[in-house]
Amino acid sequence: GEAPDRRSKVTAERVALLVLSALLAAALIVIYRLSFENVHTKKSLQTLKDEHEALRKNLTDDTCPKCEEGWELHGGKCYYFSTSKSTWYQSRDYCRCKGGDLVKIDSREEQFFLEVRVRQKMNNDHDVFWIGLTDSKEEGKWLWVDDSPLNTSLAFWGDTPKQPDNWTGNNGENLPEGEDCVVMGKKSGADDLKCWVDVFCKRNYKSICEKSAETGRVTRV
Known part of the structure; x- marks a missing residue:
C-alpha cells in the first residue's frame, strides 16, 4: 500500500485545490455581483437622469409661461413696448403682425404695471404710448380692440385737463374727426394711475402690443 506520508500529501493537495476552487468560485460570484450591481446602478442613474430631464422640460417648457x-x-401675458412711432391704425397692424394686438387693460394691477413701465420708457410727457381703446365706431362708446366695452370702473382717464374731451382743435378746423384713440403715460407720474388721454388717431406715437404668454419651447428671434 501507499506510505502514510504519500497519502497525507495527496490529501493536503486535494484540500488546497478545493479551497482554491472555492475561493475562485467565490471571487467569480463577487465579480459577477459587482458587475451586475454596477450595471444596475448605471441603469438607475440613467433612469433618474431621464426622469429629471423630463421633469425639467415639463416645468420649463410646458408649464412656465414665457415670451419671445x-x-x-x-x-x-407678453407685452411689447415699441421704440418707433406710428398712427394708431399702423400700430395696431404692427402688433397683429407680431401675433398680438394693441393692449387691452383688464385690471388695476395691469394698469399699475403698464403705468410704471411706460413712465420708465418715456423721455418726456409727450412720449406717450398707444393702447387698444377707441370710440371711432360711435362717439363716446369706448371699445377695446376685441370689441368689448370699456368697464367704467376700470377707466384711468387723466384729469388735467379732464379726459376724454374729444378736442377738435380751434373751432373744429384742425381736427374735424375729433379724438377717437387713446394713449397712456405721464413721465412725472400719474395720480391714482390716471394717465389715459384721447388723441387724434393719425398722430404718431409709440405703442404697447399684448398677447398671451406661451408654454412649451419658444423660438427666439
Missing part, C-alpha cells in the same frame, strides 16, 4: 425675445412677461 423683446417681449416682457407679466401676469401670463
Whole structure:
C-alpha cells in the first residue's frame, strides 16, 4: 500500500485545490455581483437622469409661461413696448403682425404695471404710448380692440385737463374727426394711475402690443 506520508500529501493537495476552487468560485460570484450591481446602478442613474430631464422640460417648457425675445412677461401675458412711432391704425397692424394686438387693460394691477413701465420708457410727457381703446365706431362708446366695452370702473382717464374731451382743435378746423384713440403715460407720474388721454388717431406715437404668454419651447428671434 501507499506510505502514510504519500497519502497525507495527496490529501493536503486535494484540500488546497478545493479551497482554491472555492475561493475562485467565490471571487467569480463577487465579480459577477459587482458587475451586475454596477450595471444596475448605471441603469438607475440613467433612469433618474431621464426622469429629471423630463421633469425639467415639463416645468420649463410646458408649464412656465414665457415670451419671445423683446417681449416682457407679466401676469401670463407678453407685452411689447415699441421704440418707433406710428398712427394708431399702423400700430395696431404692427402688433397683429407680431401675433398680438394693441393692449387691452383688464385690471388695476395691469394698469399699475403698464403705468410704471411706460413712465420708465418715456423721455418726456409727450412720449406717450398707444393702447387698444377707441370710440371711432360711435362717439363716446369706448371699445377695446376685441370689441368689448370699456368697464367704467376700470377707466384711468387723466384729469388735467379732464379726459376724454374729444378736442377738435380751434373751432373744429384742425381736427374735424375729433379724438377717437387713446394713449397712456405721464413721465412725472400719474395720480391714482390716471394717465389715459384721447388723441387724434393719425398722430404718431409709440405703442404697447399684448398677447398671451406661451408654454412649451419658444423660438427666439
